[in-house]
Amino acid sequence: MQSYTEENYLKIIFHLSQNSNPVQTNAIAEKIQTKAASVTDMLKKLADKELVNYVKYQGVTLTEKGKLTAINIVRKHRLWEVFLVEKLNFKWDEVHEVAEELEHIKSTLLVERLDEFLEFPKVDPHGDPIPDQYGNFADLSFIKLSKLKANEKGTITGVSEHSSPFLKHLEKLGLTLGKKIEISEIIDFDGSVELLIDNNKINISREVAKHILISK
Amino acid sequence: MQSYTEENYLKIIFHLSQNSNPVQTNAIAEKIQTKAASVTDMLKKLADKELVNYVKYQGVTLTEKGKLTAINIVRKHRLWEVFLVEKLNFKWDEVHEVAEELEHIKSTLLVERLDEFLEFPKVDPHGDPIPDQYGNFADLSFIKLSKLKANEKGTITGVSEHSSPFLKHLEKLGLTLGKKIEISEIIDFDGSVELLIDNNKINISREVAKHILISK
DNA sequence: TATTTAATTTAGACAAATCTAAAATATATT
DNA sequence: AATATATTTTAGATTTGTCTAAATTAAATA
Ligand SMILES: [Mn+2]
Ligand SMILES: [Mn+2]
Ligand SMILES: [Mn+2]
Ligand SMILES: [Mn+2]
Numbered sequence: 001m002q003s004y005t006e007e008n009y010l011k012i013i014f015h016l017s018q019n020s021n022p023v024q025t026n027a028i029a030e031k032i033q034t035k036a037a038s039v040t041d042m043l044k045k046l047a048d049k050e051l052v053n054y055v056k057y058q059g060v061t062l063t064e065k066g067k068l069t070a071i072n073i074v075r076k077h078r079l080w081e082v083f084l085v086e087k088l089n090f091k092w093d094e095v096h097e098v099a100e101e102l103e104h105i106k107s108t109l110l111v112e113r114l115d116e117f118l119e120f121p122k123v124d125p126h127g128d129p130i131p132d133q134y135g136n137f138a139d140l141s142f143i144k145l146s147k148l149k150a151n152e153k154g155t156i157t158g159v160s161e162h163s164s165p166f167l168k169h170l171e172k173l174g175l176t177l178g179k180k181i182e183i184s185e186i187i188d189f190d191g192s193v194e195l196l197i198d199n200n201k202i203n204i205s206r207e208v209a210k211h212i213l214i215s216k
Numbered sequence: 217m218q219s220y221t222e223e224n225y226l227k228i229i230f231h232l233s234q235n236s237n238p239v240q241t242n243a244i245a246e247k248i249q250t251k252a253a254s255v256t257d258m259l260k261k262l263a264d265k266e267l268v269n270y271v272k273y274q275g276v277t278l279t280e281k282g283k284l285t286a287i288n289i290v291r292k293h294r295l296w297e298v299f300l301v302e303k304l305n306f307k308w309d310e311v312h313e314v315a316e317e318l319e320h321i322k323s324t325l326l327v328e329r330l331d332e333f334l335e336f337p338k339v340d341p342h343g344d345p346i347p348d349q350y351g352n353f354a355d356l357s358f359i360k361l362s363k364l365k366a367n368e369k370g371t372i373t374g375v376s377e378h379s380s381p382f383l384k385h386l387e388k389l390g391l392t393l394g395k396k397i398e399i400s401e402i403i404d405f406d407g408s409v410e411l412l413i414d415n416n417k418i419n420i421s422r423e424v425a426k427h428i429l430i431s432k
Numbered sequence: 433t434a435t436t437t438a439a440t441t442t443a444g445a446c447a448a449a450t451c452t453a454a455a456a457t458a459t460a461t462t
Numbered sequence: 463a464a465t466a467t468a469t470t471t472t473a474g475a476t477t478t479g480t481c482t483a484a485a486t487t488a489a490a491t492a
Contacts, residue, residue, distance in 0.1 A: 088329040098323045107314045113304040254450055
């Protein structure tokens with residue numbers, strides 16, 4: 001059994017593994033909002049428990065056991081987010097903090113019943129895939145909106161930034177999941193994107209465009 | 217803000233206050249499954265935070281602030297129990313452990329939305345009253361089944377023992393919330409109770425009868 | 433390659449919550 | 463009132479997770 005803290009480390013290592021493998025001590029420290037020295041202490045402990053492969057100065061990778069544990073936390077996090085939005089009328093920018101707490105509740109019966117109650121959702125309110133109870137993700141193929149060229153079309157199916165200010169901004173612009181968009185023009189000057197949504201022409205910064213995920 | 221542990225102490229002190237006031241160190245130690253010395257340490261800490269009134273060797277009482285905090289935890293515990301039974305099809309003997317974890321989730325928005333989603337329930341799956349957001353309990357007047365005399369009638373509206381074996385036992389006997397019963401006879405020999413339920417005559421021990429709560 | 437800089441680890445300390453053993457206080461019994 | 467017993471508190475240690483400061487190793491640069 002892992003502590004709340006250990007679970008958070010495993011989850012962060014899992015997410016950071018998507019970008020770089022092995023994961024560096026400093027990257028973890030930044031995400032967990034702690035010091036590199038604390039991370040080192042924890043990595044040794046997780047290695048003792050055979051949840052990570054750790055070689056000093058070389059970074060860490062998750063073991064199979066550690067990976068499954070991490071995925072299970074991600075599963076719970078995303079299921080709870082769906083619950084909050086679908087059943088309790090939370091907005092998509094209000095769910096993350098609460099899900100950070102709920103993801104640590106231990107009962108497996110609870111998770112399976114929740115999944116059933118929500119009718120086995122495949123994605124969370126931010127378009128992130130929800131792994132099944134065996135840890136398998138349906139692989140959804142996303143393209144960043146910023147990669148699209150003029151005249152290309154697509155549907156918004158995810159976001160890669162979950163902060164409340166960003167999500168509220170999208171909401172205000174009408175850029176929510178499921179909406180169809182068409183690129184009008186990429187502005188040379190600053191790389192910002194002009195696009196059509198609900199018959200309106202709007203402009204978004206390149207920074208925003210990078211965090212909107214599109215499927216065709 | 218209180219820690220998970222502090223919250224548990226406050227909740228236990230609140231419950232023990234119903235029987236004896238002030239509450240003794242040993243009584244707390246037994247409930248929390250810890251040592252008297254640990255309880256003393258925590259009581260000092262809670263006193264510093266003005267959550268309890270503590271005089272050494274005299275026991276503790278909750279301050280107004282401490283009491284409100286405790287009631288809020290009880291509120292959350294019982295709302296989550298309703299959720300688990302009503303929405304996720306948990307049985308009444310399966311909810312307590314999970315609710316012990318869920319009661320510590322902090323979001324007030326979550327609690328209010330959950331209350332609304334459940335349509336403002338007044339009692340939990342064990343018949344215990346759910347306080348409102350201001351800490352007010354609807355006072356339900358219960359009598360222990362063991363206090364009833366032959367020929368008296370009533371409705372089962374609560375239980376004062378929440379262990380899984382006890383609740384499963386009641387379930388098997390058909391003694392669930394809302395059921396109407398009539399006392400046939402109190403057996404002299406052992407004080408056991410013979411009663412009518414759903415047109416069946418059954419016998420329950422005095423020990424069981426003490427933990428069934430009846431309203432007329 | 434030598435030197436500078438960045439990343440990581442070690443050493444030692446600290447706060448929270450717990451423990452055991454011993455001392456102090458309160459309550460019960462003669 | 464004196465003694466015995468039960469309850470509670472103190473003292474000192476332990477575990478978990480964190481910290482700062484200093485030392486070590488790796489990576490970048492000259
Ligand atoms: Mn989230
Ligand atoms: Mn999400
Ligand atoms: Mn309960
Ligand atoms: Mn209950």
